[in-house]
Amino acid sequence: MRGEEVGRLFLVLFQATSAFLRRLNREELISLVENKNYFSFSIQKRGRTRLSRPINSGLFLVDSSQVETCWESLLEDDLAGRDADAVTKVIYTLAISFCAGVDMVKDGDKKTPGTFFEYLIGYLFAKALGIDPVRRIQVLNLDLTASLPTDYIFNLGSNRPKFHVPVKTSTRERIIQVWAHQRVLDGVYGTGRFLGMPVVLNETKLDVANRKVTEICLPEQWLIYQMHIAKLNRIYYLDVPESYGRLNLVFPPIRILPFGQFFFEFAELT
């Protein structure tokens, strides 16, 4: 899945959605999230306004050529002169544009954006690590043989870490599954062999009736999961939720990072 043609395809797709979105109206939303502003694309359909999911104005690159040139650099493994924040914005813009585009044409379709986002992140990991993921691993355990379906697993081979990479557009209370899967991997293969590093788009929620945007977060529960279920190595976000960002500062900390960071640290992690 890491071929160059796949990388080009994401760019073509972005150019198409970006051209489509540019013709739509933008509606400012009332952000209840500190230090963040959100807007939606909007469309009139049968006399009613349809809004896209909320888009973080501070992360969304209006000038699509910025996305294109940075994406080219990513394809060429040459990020010299760029930093994590810049890369985060590019991938955020690419991902949220597609999701917003789907919001505009299909009502209540959560599957298409989810699948797209999974492919996008899967591609970026595969390209960076130079290896394709698997989605199912063998459990061999004395007389028991079973095959366990998983999220993306990137196996770098012996004496190197294996990456366990669940990909979600948002998590809410479903995130507990990620810790539970990590627990199974730790239990079956030994603690520390799989580095759990989920990638999540955002945790925003739009109340359409009053145009208010909030972030749905459960930081206290995350601390308990991290202490009592399993240890995730880090959690990447494209739009880092405010209250999760603060988990970097508690003890024991949970590392919550903007996803662009991955491109500057994966060499160290492997």
Place this chain on the structure above:
Amino acid sequence: MRGEEVGRLFLVLFQATSAFLRRLNREELISLVENKNYFSFSIQKRGRTRLSRPINSGLFLVDSSQVETCWESLLEDDLAGRDADAVTKVIYTLAISFCAGVDMVKDGDKKTPGTFFEYLIGYLFAKALGIDPVRRIQVLNLDLTASLPTDYIFNLGSNRPKFHVPVKTSTRERIIQVWAHQRVLDGVYGTGRFLGMPVVLNETKLDVANRKVTEICLPEQWLIYQMHIAKLNRIYYLDVPESYGRLNLVFPPIRILPFGQFFFEFAELT
């Protein structure tokens, strides 16, 4: 929630749904599940046939008076002369009738049947144990204070077990959450203090196009969850899936029981 008037309400609701369903057509389905037959209620809507979820003919009591008299006995705590299978059928009929009724009038509504089923099982546990459940427990842990939302917890007081009772109409891969919650309870409070005993309606899936009914089960994964995440005390089903029933026979076994059994064993468990 264990008041007598609540118990009466379930009966009134059953009588209404049962009267509604009796006027509908029944369509036999093609069961791909060994030793089980299924049918659906059907209705014509805008020239199209709408089918209810599959109903197990071997568990569904056509004569609603049988349900009514047994329910009365349950309300009076007098199950003399009845056995677990008979009680399972009564509760199955009551639950599936409501769910099928909702299927007939609302397209794709999963929430109403889920909420109803949760109330029904919550009521039956509360009545049997003589205590109301809570849905949130305090985590006190040195300098950390948090409140954890949970499924039903029935706290029988000191020196007695606490029951952890997640209720689902079906589980599929979401079941891992139940083991993860059990793991958190074990970790926070100590292993063995909470008996995990989820109650599930069934695991059937209907392929509407060809009228085929299957059961979606993941028995190999259940074994791994039970070994590596946490230990569930037992799992009750109203319509026990064939491949899960066999988990009673493997080693280490997972106890999978028809829910009617609860009424004949809860005294022992407490």
